[in-house]
Amino acid sequence: MAIRRGRGVAAINYPTGMNLGGDPTQALVHSTPTGNFMVTLSSVDLGQGMKQIMAQICAETIGVPTDRVVIDTADTDTGPHCMGTFASRGTHRAGNAVIQAAKEARQVMLEVAAEELEVNASDLETDGQGNIQVKGAPQRSISIFDVALSAHFKRGRSISGRGMFLIPRSYPEKETGAMKPSTCYAHACTVAEVEVDDETGEVTVLTVKNVFEIGRALNPKMVEQQLVGGSWMGISHALYETTEPYYPSRDHAGTDFNQYLMPGPGDLAETEIIVLERPSADGPFGAKGPGEMCANPQIPAVANAVFDAVGVRIDTLPITPERILRALKAQAAS
Amino acid sequence: MAKVPVQFTLNGSEKAEFVESGTTLLHALRDKIGDTSPKGGCHQGTCGACSVIIDGELRLSCLTLAETCGGADIRTTAGLAEGGVLHPLQRAFLDGFATQCGFCTPGMIMAAKVLLDHTPNPSREDVVEALSGSICRCTGYEPIIQAVLAAARANSQNAA
Known part of the structure; x- marks a missing residue:
């Protein structure tokens, strides 16, 4: 009986979005009279940072500071349609819709500015600080505040735009069954080191080293936050958590936090995160969906590390001490 | 059932409420006084989201009866910032x-x-x-x- 050490590696591909009856998201953008921009969405911020990212995307497209953009995700009854915040699709689908809407709004904004400055709209550019200026002659400029006032009270224009991003439904080919169930794959690779006590079956994760390829990181600190949390969650899925409450019988399943266990602050493995940025062709500014992907590779990596440590293949999650001991017993018997 | 009067200090302000006997401090804070900074997660003392400070000690407000808090000095996250400056x-x-x-x-x-x-x-x-x-x-x-x-x-x- 001994503590045995093992190392496991796993790599995954993870899709963005899904394929049911098509995968649409809409966005509407309009300016207030003082030149702030409202983005109306039915996509919801669950804490993953949707509002911040959509504000960045809208601001970058229109050419204003991020704090001039307000994201309204208030009401799925009245907002423009979105399939929802799931399948790691929020940044990709809603982001593309926001870009389209913001481009249209920007065009109207430039047209109003052109009338005020008595120039052609195609000769105008934004300075990113809240002003519009003539290309090559920045002294000829007007603030977006004044452009919005002019649009509202003088020109009778609505500085607004509509955005629609749709991944059409993919039907399987009759002969092969091949289809395109999703788009824009993110990738990850994890190496996990574990110690397995072959007397008690307990697994301790020592280190987790993750590399994530997530397209463009639109907000690097928030991406890091998601990946660190996701890596922890992956270990939790591997060793502690279970879908048992849902099927097939929940008679002996955990019903509260006393029984449904998750690793706490005292159970953390030494975690390393490396981000690879390979911008996607169809993502907003190259972004993919790193949301759920980041919690997956740790699971097979831990399972492989357990195999490396004690020579048993556990193919049912979570990898509990009981399952390891049963497998060791079966191995000894055979 | 007759309601019970309870008085305590919340983030430095005197509060007085009539609560039904058995009302948790969490319920009193959130639904009677309107301080929603303590969160109701599990309502059984296992998640910690409702934690508040009572007389300098960490307490789970979901397991604390409001009527036991008479005269107490209660602190919540809502009272941490001073004059708009974050703690x-x-x-x-x-x-x-x-x-x-x-x-x-x-x-x-x-x-x-x-x-x-x-x-x-x-x-x-x-x-x-x-x-x-x-x-x-x-x-x-x-x-x-x-x-x-x-x-x-x-x-x-x-x-x-």
Whole structure:
């Protein structure tokens, strides 16, 4: 009986979005009279940072500071349609819709500015600080505040735009069954080191080293936050958590936090995160969906590390001490 | 059933309420007084989201009866900022990206405040121990641990 050490590696591909009856998201953008921009969405911020990212995307497209953009995700009854915040699709689908809407709004904004400055709209550019200026002659400029006032009270224009991003439904080919169930794959690779006590079956994760390829990181600190949390969650899925409450019988399943266990602050493995940025062709500014992907590779990596440590293949999650001991017993018997 | 009068101090302000006997402090704070900073997660004392400070000690407001709090000095996350300036713990959580969905954050900050009040220069182990009664789904805890350590460093620099 001994503590045995093992190392496991796993790599995954993870899709963005899904394929049911098509995968649409809409966005509407309009300016207030003082030149702030409202983005109306039915996509919801669950804490993953949707509002911040959509504000960045809208601001970058229109050419204003991020704090001039307000994201309204208030009401799925009245907002423009979105399939929802799931399948790691929020940044990709809603982001593309926001870009389209913001481009249209920007065009109207430039047209109003052109009338005020008595120039052609195609000769105008934004300075990113809240002003519009003539290309090559920045002294000829007007603030977006004044452009919005002019649009509202003088020109009778609505500085607004509509955005629609749709991944059409993919039907399987009759002969092969091949289809395109999703788009824009993110990738990850994890190496996990574990110690397995072959007397008690307990697994301790020592280190987790993750590399994530997530397209463009639109907000690097928030991406890091998601990946660190996701890596922890992956270990939790591997060793502690279970879908048992849902099927097939929940008679002996955990019903509260006393029984449904998750690793706490005292159970953390030494975690390393490396981000690879390979911008996607169809993502907003190259972004993919790193949301759920980041919690997956740790699971097979831990399972492989357990195999490396004690020579048993556990193919049912979570990898509990009981399952390891049963497998060791079966191995000894055979 | 007759309601019970209860008076206590919440974040420095006198509060007086009539509560039904058996009302939890969490319910009284959120639904009667309107301080929604303590969160109702599990309502059975296992998640820590409802943590508040009563007379200097960390308490689970979901397991504390309001009528037992007469005369108590109760502190919640809503009372930490002074004149619009965030408490060093709030600042450290913000700067360190130690909050994601935010539901556990008030309980984490209350637990950390009690720790720093008693142990201004905690070790990592002290922080882990102090946070161990609070569950977080999003962050993987490490950013929270780092934020508490950063707040302790900021406090000691200000004191020096």
